[in-house]
Amino acid sequence: MHLSKTDPELAQLLQHELIRERDGLELIPSENIVSPAVLEALGSVGTNKYSEGYPGKRYYGGQEFVDKIESLAIERAKKLFDVTHANVQPYSGSPANQAVCFALLEPGEKLMGMHLLYGGHLTHGWKVNFSSKYYTAVQYPTGKDGYLDYDEIGRIAREEKPKLIFIGATAYPRIFDFARFAEIAHDVDAYLVADISHVSGLIIGGVHPSPVGCADVITTTTHKTLRGPRGAMILCNGEESNFLKPPPEKSRRYLPTLIDRAVFPGLQGGPHDHQTAAIAVALHEAAQPEFKEYAAQIVRNAKSLADHLLSYGFTLISGGTDNHMLLVDVTAKGLTGKIAEKTLDEVGITVNKNTIPFDTRSPYDPSGIRIGTPSLTTRGMKESEVAIIADVINRVLHHPDDDALKRRCHQIIKDLCAQFPIYPDLSYL
Numbered sequence: 025m026h027l028s029k030t031d032p033e034l035a036q037l038l039q040h041e042l043i044r045e046r047d048g049l050e051l052i053p054s055e056n057i058v059s060p061a062v063l064e065a066l067g068s069v070g071t072n073k074y075s076e077g078y079p080g081k082r083y084y085g086g087q088e089f090v091d092k093i094e095s096l097a098i099e100r101a102k103k104l105f106d107v108t109h110a111n112v113q114p115y116s117g118s119p120a121n122q123a124v125c126f127a128l129l130e131p132g133e134k135l136m137g138m139h140l141l142y143g144g145h146l147t148h149g150w151k152v153n154f155s156s157k158y159y160t161a162v163q164y165p166t167g168k169d170g171y172l173d174y175d176e177i178g179r180i181a182r183e184e185k186p187k188l189i190f191i192g193a194t195a196y197p198r199i200f201d202f203a204r205f206a207e208i209a210h211d212v213d214a215y216l217v218a219d220i221s222h223v224s225g226l227i228i229g230g231v232h233p234s235p236v237g238c239a240d241v242i243t244t245t246t247h248k249t250l251r252g253p254r255g256a257m258i259l260c261n262g263e264e265s266n267f268l269k270p271p272p273e274k275s276r277r278y279l280p281t282l283i284d285r286a287v288f289p290g291l292q293g294g295p296h297d298h299q300t301a302a303i304a305v306a307l308h309e310a311a312q313p314e315f316k317e318y319a320a321q322i323v324r325n326a327k328s329l330a331d332h333l334l335s336y337g338f339t340l341i342s343g344g345t346d347n348h349m350l351l352v353d354v355t356a357k358g359l360t361g362k363i364a365e366k367t368l369d370e371v372g373i374t375v376n377k378n379t380i381p382f383d384t385r386s387p388y389d390p391s392g393i394r395i396g397t398p399s400l401t402t403r404g405m406k407e408s409e410v411a412i413i414a415d416v417i418n419r420v421l422h423h424p425d426d427d428a429l430k431r432r433c434h435q436i437i438k439d440l441c442a443q444f445p446i447y448p449d450l451s452y453l
């Protein structure tokens with residue numbers, strides 16, 4: 025590695041981050057550990073290139089290989105998700121959602137999404153976000169039981185008549201009923217946008233239903249359960265895109281053109297070609313039969329963790345999980361989300377504090393934590409390792425001030441991680 029010679033200060037920091045990821049357990053549900061191949065593509069010469077436009081229609085020369093790289097990513101995405109159009113250029117999930125709103129709505133028009141404090145994402149209409157500053161946003165909560173209340177969502181939609189409805193969440197441990205949402209959206213003639221950022225890997229793996237056939241547009245980050253680089257894609261069906269010319273009208277028929285024009289030149293300049301290359305690699309990996317087993321193991325691990333935590337008396341929102349994540353109400357154990365996050369951090373377990381439905385506390389120090397299993401499953405851990413992790417979580421959260429216990433538990437986690445190493449050949453020094 026040259027970095028250690030040219031910039032030892034930065035190399036040292038990257039090495040520390042590598043060791044942190046190697047020695048600790050990342051249980052943040054939106055994180056994962058990419059393959060060395062994805063990492064290699066991400067650190068490639070693609071980052072040197074400007075390629076505003078789309079394959080075959082660019083504003084810069086020298087595109088013979090970049091066109092092929094982007095086309096490969098697009099074809100793989102279309103095949104994997106079974107859609108006719110894929111845009112792989114959004115820099116990340118938030119810009120992808122912004123592009124969809126930009127494509128389908130006029131400023132001030134109404135969109136509806138899940139309330140942030142109940143598990144929705146910022147870009148689905150949260151009050152400080154562009155999605156409510158530039159549009160009129162309506163938010164729907166979950167029911168008291170933590171599940172989406174489809175009757176209530178239908179009622180709000182009929183009352184508010186939004187032009188666009190988001191389904192998708194950042195903290196929701198259950199299956200999304202896309203067909204039910206489609207009925208609600210059709211009822212009020214709204215576009216249905218499924219933001220499957222969290223569950224796209226589970227969908228590819230066949231352990232969560234697909235929104236294809238229900239949603240008009242699908243957005244997804246590529247770096248969560250899909251296990252690719254940071255990035256995003258927008259998927260839809262419709263007439264072949266021609267981003268050079270505005271379509272005659274804004275309608276479902278022209279979704280591909282509307283989406284492409286919104287991403288470029290609407291919101292972005294040059295795509296990140298190194299990121300596109302890495303997305304292509306991740307999609308190739310996700311198309312392999314092993315990925316199905318990976319997705320199924322993510323869910324088995326989450327269910328196993330839920331069962332253990334329930335047996336230790338923890339309160340789980342909705343009583344359990346169907347996917348890769350658990351939402352735990354830690355106040356029942358006399359803790360707050362902030363304290364639980366910090367305590368687990370001290371033993372090498374990274375989780376994130378999170379509000380729970382009907383939370384009476386603030387998002388900065390909420391009542392819950394989110395725990396996810398994508399990363400530990402990538403490392404190869406299964407139910408027997410999950411049992412060890414659950415035991416550590418239980419013990420330290422019952423005795424958050426016991427330093428000797430925390431030292432012992434930290435060692436248990438380090439030993440566990442050493443048995444399931446990541447990037448054994450990588451070093452920045």
Ligand SMILES: Cc1ncc(COP(=O)(O)O)c(C=O)c1O
Nearest residue numbers: 054116117118145193194219221
């Ligand atoms: C449902 C959902 N949509 C969009 C995003 C935004 O992705 P990004 O952080 O890449 O902008 C997230 C990120 O957590 C998410 O959970």
